[in-house]
Amino acid sequence: MATITYIEPDGTEYVVEVKNGLSVMEGAVKNNVPGIDADCGGACACATCHVYVDEAWTEKTGKPSAMEESMLDFAEDVKPTSRLSCQIKVSDELDGLIVRTPESQH
Amino acid sequence: MSDPTPHVVILGAGHAGGTAAALLRQYGFEGAITMVGDEPIAPYQRPPLSKAWLKGEADAESLALKPLEFYAEHGIDFRPSIRAESLNRGAKTIALSDGSSLSYDTLIIATGARAIALPIPGADLKGVMALRTAADAELLKATVGPGKQLAVVGGGYIGLEVAASGRALGAEVVVLERETRLLARVACETLSTFFKAYHEQRGVKFELGASVTGFTGQNGHVTGVTLADGRTMACDAAVVGVGAHPNEELAKDAGLDTARGIVVDLEARTSDPSIFAIGDVAHRPMPIYDRMFRMESVPNALEQAKQAACAITGRPAPKGEVPWQWSDQYDLKLQIAGYAFDVDEIIVRGDPATAKFAVFHLKGDQVQAVEAINSPPEFMMGKQLIGTRRPVSKARLADPSISMKEVAA
Numbered sequence: 001m002a003t004i005t006y007i008e009p010d011g012t013e014y015v016v017e018v019k020n021g022l023s024v025m026e027g028a029v030k031n032n033v034p035g036i037d038a039d040c041g042g043a044c045a046c047a048t049c050h051v052y053v054d055e056a057w058t059e060k061t062g063k064p065s066a067m068e069e070s071m072l073d074f075a076e077d078v079k080p081t082s083r084l085s086c087q088i089k090v091s092d093e094l095d096g097l098i099v100r101t102p103e104s105q106h
Numbered sequence: 107m108s109d110p111t112p113h114v115v116i117l118g119a120g121h122a123g124g125t126a127a128a129l130l131r132q133y134g135f136e137g138a139i140t141m142v143g144d145e146p147i148a149p150y151q152r153p154p155l156s157k158a159w160l161k162g163e164a165d166a167e168s169l170a171l172k173p174l175e176f177y178a179e180h181g182i183d184f185r186p187s188i189r190a191e192s193l194n195r196g197a198k199t200i201a202l203s204d205g206s207s208l209s210y211d212t213l214i215i216a217t218g219a220r221a222i223a224l225p226i227p228g229a230d231l232k233g234v235m236a237l238r239t240a241a242d243a244e245l246l247k248a249t250v251g252p253g254k255q256l257a258v259v260g261g262g263y264i265g266l267e268v269a270a271s272g273r274a275l276g277a278e279v280v281v282l283e284r285e286t287r288l289l290a291r292v293a294c295e296t297l298s299t300f301f302k303a304y305h306e307q308r309g310v311k312f313e314l315g316a317s318v319t320g321f322t323g324q325n326g327h328v329t330g331v332t333l334a335d336g337r338t339m340a341c342d343a344a345v346v347g348v349g350a351h352p353n354e355e356l357a358k359d360a361g362l363d364t365a366r367g368i369v370v371d372l373e374a375r376t377s378d379p380s381i382f383a384i385g386d387v388a389h390r391p392m393p394i395y396d397r398m399f400r401m402e403s404v405p406n407a408l409e410q411a412k413q414a415a416c417a418i419t420g421r422p423a424p425k426g427e428v429p430w431q432w433s434d435q436y437d438l439k440l441q442i443a444g445y446a447f448d449v450d451e452i453i454v455r456g457d458p459a460t461a462k463f464a465v466f467h468l469k470g471d472q473v474q475a476v477e478a479i480n481s482p483p484e485f486m487m488g489k490q491l492i493g494t495r496r497p498v499s500k501a502r503l504a505d506p507s508i509s510m511k512e513v514a515a
Binding site for chain 1: 151153170172173176180408432434439441
């Protein structure tokens with residue numbers, strides 16, 4: 001179990017508990033956190049679950065796979081901390097994780 | 107809205123209906139929401155049923171769009187295992203299968219589509235199944251395993267995904283397709299040829315141009331599929347994936363405009379201003395192709411749920427989208443953007459033999475559609491080009507040594 005904070009571009013924070021094994025995307029979608037569309041449900045096929053991982057957490061969330069990287073490459077407003085949240089698995093390690101959602105997923 | 111507590115009723119608790127309910131709350135709708143579904147469970151994702159779920163890589167919890175308690179917590183009255191029997195637009199009421207009725211101020215019809223059943227002898231035998239619902243998938247999962255024989259009727263995307271999952275589970279798989287090539291209605295020949303070879307290399311057998319005339323059985327359970335040429339292929343289970351039909355009868359009977367789907371506008375509104383129709387059941391405009399059609403895809407369900415929720419809550423409509431879909435088979439990721447309407451040229455970028463290539467469908471120098479195998483840049487940039495209608499150089503598009511960003515620049 002991990003407590004994850006999702007922050008919208010306007011600063012609105014959503015703090016939710018997410019079970020281990022789910023993805024950071026699923027944590028948002030199942031709790032109706034706005035700003036993460038996740039059209040494909042986690043198949044790494046759409047790049048609509050783009051988030052910015054807080055700099056303090058980038059080491060723990062790890063690096064994107066080649067497939068994820070090439071999807072991210074075409075998302076809007078990509079930064080070095082960009083990830084597809086469907087590809088980050090939640091574990092105790094990520095308790096306290098902070099991610100920010102972009103202005104748009106499309 | 108003049109009514110202080112308007113009531114939105116959503117008929118259908120699939121991807122479209124469930125998303126519309128959640129978005130209405132996310133957009134601040136404070137009225138009552140009732141969502142009626144004919145399945146026993148809350149809205150879930152159907153795409154994994156033929157893929158991750160069938161292979162045991164996803165469970166019911168991960169399939170669910172939202173946890174069950176979400177609906178009560180957000181004031182959404184979710185009523186499972188109930189179907190709508192009739193719609194009275196004058197009185198704004200719906201008669202339900204449990205004998206009760208519901209009044210609505212706004213109605214969202216999200217009744218989806220149903221798998222087409224083959225009208226042939228033996229189609230009602232146990233083990234002959236469609237793959238549309240979680241219940242179907244559970245049945246299939248219980249039947250398919252090492253050494254079992256699986257017959258797949260229909261070489262479309264569902265059929266091919268089931269074939270791949272069947273092989274992953276150790277079953278012998280034969281795909282029976284009426285047309286002379288796979289994916290005949292939905293993909294180009296290059297893709298048909300590629301998928302056939304890829305599946306064959308992984309042990310799937312194909313019978314193309316094969317007309318299925320019936321199923322044979324023993325003790326009420328299927329044991330074989332009979333073909334028009336007289337052969338019978340033995341099987342322990344047969345999955346029929348030959349298309350779907352929109353569940354539009356309720357709307358049609360109530361006098362709403364239909365055309366192989368319920369006709370809607372860009373807000374997902376039907377010919378009755380109080381009624382919306384979204385998802386697989388809707389026949390909708392698609393401005394980038396200057397025509398109307400019906401789509402069966404999750405992105406379409408989500409987009410129309412968004413359109414309806416925006417219209418109901420007075421938000422500006424979402425910006426126009428490029429339709430897309432995906433399929434996973436073995437280690438292949440197929441991503442498709444757009445539809446190949448009015449195409450005069452097809453360009454293959456990359457070598458199909460490497461299982462990493464993309465097929466671009468062009469009308470003049472504009473991209474109408476792209477089918478990308480293990481090629482996310484081609485998919486992502488192709489999708490953007492379809493949306494912007496920006497002309498491209500065909501020579502550069504055909505040259506994989508020029509990056510997609512440069513092609514589009």
